[in-house]
Amino acid sequence: MGVEAGPAREPSIIDVARRAGVSHQTVSRVLNGHPHVREGTRHKVLSAIGELGYRPNRAARALVTGRSQVLGVVAPRTTLFGPVSLLAAFEEQAAEAGFTVIVARLRTFDQASTGNAVRRLLDQRVAGMAVIAPVASAIDALRELPSGVPIVTVDSGPDRLRPAVNVDQAEGARLATQHLLDAGHATVWHVSGPSDWFDAAERMAGWSDTLRRAGLEPPPVVPADWTSAAGYRAGQLLGRMPEVTAVFAANDSLALGLLRALHELGRSVPDQVSVVGFDDIPEAEFLVPPLTTVRQDFESVARQGLDLLLAQLELRDGQESRIIAPVLVERASVAPPAAQG
Amino acid sequence: MGVEAGPAREPSIIDVARRAGVSHQTVSRVLNGHPHVREGTRHKVLSAIGELGYRPNRAARALVTGRSQVLGVVAPRTTLFGPVSLLAAFEEQAAEAGFTVIVARLRTFDQASTGNAVRRLLDQRVAGMAVIAPVASAIDALRELPSGVPIVTVDSGPDRLRPAVNVDQAEGARLATQHLLDAGHATVWHVSGPSDWFDAAERMAGWSDTLRRAGLEPPPVVPADWTSAAGYRAGQLLGRMPEVTAVFAANDSLALGLLRALHELGRSVPDQVSVVGFDDIPEAEFLVPPLTTVRQDFESVARQGLDLLLAQLELRDGQESRIIAPVLVERASVAPPAAQG
DNA sequence: GGCCACATTGTTAACGTCAATATTCTCTGC
DNA sequence: GCAGAGAATATTGACGTTAACAATGTGGCC
Incomplete structure (x- = not known):
């Protein structure tokens, strides 16, 4: 059957054309769904493609189209x-x-x-x-x-x-902060993310705006990064302050570290301190206690x-x-x- | 200076060649670090490349080299x-x-x-x-x-x-299991990952082998997937069994859910129940209590x-x-x- | 039945690069 | 100062695809 034992070059549009008995341009038209291809022709081309296991060369396409x-x-x-x-x-x-x-x-x-x-x-x-x-x-x-x-x-x-x-980060922070205020807390403390991150800044802004709008002067921010370690340190600080009853952590990992610190200090969550996180990581629901948080889609x-x-x-x-x-x-x-x- | 207001085509190797006053093949040689290019020529080409902001077209290169x-x-x-x-x-x-x-x-x-x-x-x-x-x-x-x-x-x-x-998953499981045995536990229970996952199977095998090698018949496996939710369910089960004093969870998320369930059931970790996880997620260190686990590099x-x-x-x-x-x-x-x- | 419009197909020329093959330098040695 | 050997550079021809244009076929209409 005239089979050449070549070095297994991938089939090209030309091989397909030859097999289908048409010009390579017709194959190209079928490939790109152009109009003006007779149904029978299209079919011949399609089966040739199938038989040969042809797949278009994207490099060639990119080269010629510039896209x-x-x-x-x-x-x-x-x-x-x-x-x-x-x-x-x-x-x-x-x-x-x-x-x-x-x-x-x-x-x-x-x-x-x-x-x-x-x-x-x-x-x-x-x-x-x-x-x-x-x-x-x-x-x-x-x-x-x-x-x-x-x-x-x-x-x-x-x-x-x-x-x-x-995502409207400020709005998320507002939801969290307002939720804590609505629960009856006198104010809400904030453990922030790294200040150069946009989300961190927006969450902080949303938090402080919400407090101000409620006629409250925001307490000092506890600066942190996104890690549980930082949350833990923040918790060691805040947990020793009896006036702290509500904390909004800039993300769930921070909240997780915070929970551990509060636990160690014997401050019960949520009875003595309420905590809200941000992100809704898959683990949030299974922390002790299950974490109220803000979900981003x-x-x-x-x-x-x-x-x-x-x-x-x-x-x-x-x-x-x-x-x-x-x-x-x-x-x-x-x-x-x-x-x- | 003869500037053409064309449609801002990206400069090609030809443009570089023209600017450097050499053939495009010489530019190609410089680009690919071929020998036999005079230092001065190389330099001319390089500066032309810089001035034009030329970047090689990978599509063309892929097309011609086939790689x-x-x-x-x-x-x-x-x-x-x-x-x-x-x-x-x-x-x-x-x-x-x-x-x-x-x-x-x-x-x-x-x-x-x-x-x-x-x-x-x-x-x-x-x-x-x-x-x-x-x-x-x-x-x-x-x-x-x-x-x-x-x-x-x-x-x-x-x-x-x-x-x-x-990663030698079985070895990791062995480390975890042996560590619990060495601490003096009579046996070690296992909350497994989804059984079709290779890691889950290997970790289970490593766990049961270790027990057998210590002359112990492995207790029934608690099947789960990788989620905290499954870990929580497993914990609700195991926590009610007073004979369970040591649990090896197939990953840290499971362990996290497990910890919550044990906590809810009033089983203290590690005083009443010891737990080891797998993965060393960044949060593991800040769980309550900090989680002993197996790290993969x-x-x-x-x-x-x-x-x-x-x-x-x-x-x-x-x-x-x-x-x-x-x-x-x-x-x-x-x-x-x-x-x- | 001849002509026109349009549908369908084919032909040719790029695209930017590298490889293979020429060609032209530039020495070295005598 | 000329041959010959390399070194250095240039020329040509793919690679596989699409676009532009050219050529052919097909039908309807008068």
């Missing part, structure tokens, strides 16, 4: 629940929309690393970029960069220059971010920034303050 | 600490080695989804693939697939057919996995499977059994 079906994502190199969830959701949804995703990981958010990450993605000729860089300096670095491609910032704070998708953030990016790519409408509302998840770590302060 | 600097990873679509850490480490190290990584996420591990994921990566003409699919069925699916490219399985169990990198797993893959790509030595030893992290959740059982 790629690749999206880049800049994401922090961390195992924090928020960024991880968001990234996974974005990757999954981009794949469903037919895009390939490449990720540039960021260990630090300084100008140089951010610039390098973006350049790496640009080197890959990505069609567009989503930036998950929840730190102001990283977003600033973007400003300096000659982009050339559409960029969306996701969960990285509002941006006057680019479309952005964000990362699926939705990812979907909106992708949609925003695609809107830019396709030059269609819907390029305005979007805000996602968080939601309070009530569990057992909040109660009215004990009668005797 | 790509892209690695594919199949990874579960989850926020579990283990897979997430491993994936992040692999991505980072691959990037350092000059490779681009694309990830195919797996929601379920059945033959069909695994096949699709692999095919998606193959469509992208990846040079090699790392598979993080800690479930037997997924690894089986690989066997059916015409690969064409080197594949390494990582943290997915030993594989007779392919090189693999794994995912950085190292990723490094070995990448190295194994590159060894195959470059047809060099070092293609044998590798095993990474886990390590016991002692904290406060283990103590000798109470005097009165």
Whole structure:
């Protein structure tokens, strides 16, 4: 049957054309769903493709069209629940929309690393970029960069220059703080995230605004980072202050460390101290006590971010920034303050 | 100065050549570090590259060479600490080695989804693939697939057919179990992960082997998945059994749920019940009590996995499977059994 | 039955790069 | 100062695809 024993080159559009008895351009038309292909012809081509196990060469396609079906994502190199969830959701949804995703990981958010990450993605000729860089300096670095491609910032704070998708962090903080006030607490203390993170700043702002709006002067913030260790230290501090009856922790890991410190100090939660976290990590429900917290819908953030990016790519409408509302998840770590302060 | 107002086409190797006053092939030689380029020429080319902001077109390069600097990873679509850490480490190290990584996420591990994921990566003409699919069925699916490219399985169990990198899960379980026995417990109970996961099976095997080697018949396994919810349910069961004084949980999330249940049942940890987890999630140290657990070095797993893959790509030595030893992290959740059982 | 419109197919020329093959320098040795 | 051997550079031709354009077929209408 004239079988050549070649070095197993992958079949090309030409091989398919030969087998189907048409020109390679007709194959291309079938591949790209162009009109004006007779049904019988289309069928012949399709079966040739099947028999040969042909798969289009994306490099060749990208070369000739100058476009790629690749999206880049800049994401922090961390195992924090928020960024991880968001990234996974974005990757999954981009794949469903037919895009390939490449990720540039960021260990630090300084100008140089951010610039390098973006350049790496640009080197890959990505069609567009989503930036998950929840730190102001990283977003600033973007400003300096000659982009050339559409960029969306996701969960990285509002941006006057680019479309952005964000969870309303301040609103989440408001929900948490107000919930504690509504339970009857005289005021609410706050253990904050690292101050250069946008979410941390917004949560802090939402917290203090809520207090002020209730006619209260916010107590001093306990600064921390996102770790349980920092939460533990904060708890050792706050737990020794009898006037502290309600604490809003900037995320669930902090709250977890806080709970441990309060426990060690013999301060019962929620009887003596109420605690609210942020994120709703899968473990939150099973802490002692089950943690009241604020949930962010990362699926939705990812979907909106992708949609925003695609809107830019396709030059269609819907390029305005979007805000996602968080939601309070009530569990057992909040109660009215004990009668005797 | 003869500036053309074109549609801002990206500069090509030809533009660089023109600017440097050499042929495009010379530019190519400089780009690829070939010998026989005069120092002065190299310098001219390099500055032309800088002035033009030229970046090589990878699509063109991939097209002509038939190779790509892209690695594919199949990874579960989850926020579990283990897979997430491993994936992040692999991505980072691959990037350092000059490779681009694309990830195919797996929601379920059945033959069909695994096949699709692999095919998606193959469509992208990846040079090699790392598979993080800690479930037997997924690894089986690989066997059916015409690969064409080197594949390494990582943290997915030993594989007779392919090189693999794994943490010695059984050894980790042995460390945990033996540690509890050494503390004086009569036996050790086990809350297992989902039985189709390789790690879960190995940890169970390591646990029961250790008991048998100590002359003990393993008590019934409490089956669970990886979630805190399942750990909580297991704890409600085990906590009611006075003879249970030591529990090895297949991961830290399970242990966390377990701790809550024990706490609710008034069983003190570690005074009445000792608990050991697995993974050493960042929160483990701040649970009540701080959790003794087994740490896996995912950085190292990723490094070995990448190295194994590159060894195959470059047809060099070092293609044998590798095993990474886990390590016991002692904290406060283990103590000798109470005097009165 | 001839002509026109349009549907269908084919042909040719890029896209940017590297490999293979020429060509032109630049020495070295005598 | 000329041959010959390399070194250094240039020229040409793929790679697999799509776009632009050219060519052919097909039917309807008068």
